[in-house]
Amino acid sequence: MSLDLEAKKVLLRKIPHGLFICGVRENEDVNGFTASWVTQGSFDPPLVVMGVRADGSSHAIIQRTRKFSLNVLREDQKDLAAVFFKPQKGLGGRFESAPYTFGPCGLPILENSIGAIECELVGEVEKGDHTVFVAExxxxxxxxxxxxxxxxxxxxxxxG
Ligand SMILES: Cc1cc2nc3c(=O)[nH]c(=O)nc-3n(C[C@H](O)[C@H](O)[C@H](O)COP(=O)(O)O)c2cc1C
Structure with missing residues (x-):
């Protein structure tokens, strides 16, 4: 059986997604990137699921620190989402466009968004070009x- 690649692309792109800024922190280093492959995975305990590019700079930080934040963007924050997926000068440089503080778990929380959650890793599936992280x-x-x-x-x- 051969996979119809065009049908696969069209159908997978029908999955609705929000846009988030994922924040990570390792000691003095912070970083953030735009994430869309995010969904809730459980009510109790409250779990979220996120796919993260294995070759991105945040991936290794999440694996080492076992935590990340998810900042939920307002519908008028498209420009900010663009900042956070474009190349940056150095790790964390994208945050020059977006003031942040640290939340109770020590992760970057944007001052200007709908709000943010901080999550601790409880599982991961490392099989493809993205790793699926499950976090509470x-x-x-x-x-x-x-x-x-x-x-x-x-x-x-x-x-797709
Ligand atoms: C619309 C859009 C959605 C994205 N969603 C994700 C995502 O869910 N997971 C991911 O790892 N990268 C996603 N990216 C790509 C990252 O934002 C991008 O690769 C970023 O440069 C990674 O940053 P880092 O290398 O500093 O971690 C998305 C990019 C765009 C344009």
Whole structure:
């Protein structure tokens, strides 16, 4: 049986996604990147699932530190999402465009977004070009409850 690659691409791109800034921290180093492959995985305990590029700089930091934050972007923050997927001068350089503080778990939390969760890794599947991380939500800060940025509204695609 051969896989119909065009059908696979079209169908996988129908999976709805939000847009988030994932934050990581290792000692004095911080970094952040735009993530869309994010979903909830369990109510109790509250788990989230995120696919992370194995060759990205944040991947190894998540594996070493076993934690990350997810900042939920407002629908008017497309430009910020673009900053966080473009190349940066040095690790963490993207945060020059976005003031942040550290949450209770010590992870970068954007000051300006809908809010953020901090998560601790409970599992991972390392099989493809992205690793699937499963993590428990340990803190949640709501800044402003409003409409979130949705991948389908941006004209971008990530998937297929
Ligand atoms: C629309 C869009 C969605 C993205 N979603 C993800 C994602 O879910 N996971 C991921 O690892 N990278 C995703 N990326 C790519 C990263 O944002 C990008 O590779 C970034 O440079 C990684 O940063 P880092 O190497 O500093 O960790 C996405 C890119 C775009 C344009």
């Amino acid at each position: 939500v340990k803190s949640a800060r709501l800044i402003e409850d409003c409409n979130s940025l949705i991948l389908s509204s941006t004209g971008w695609s990530y998937g």
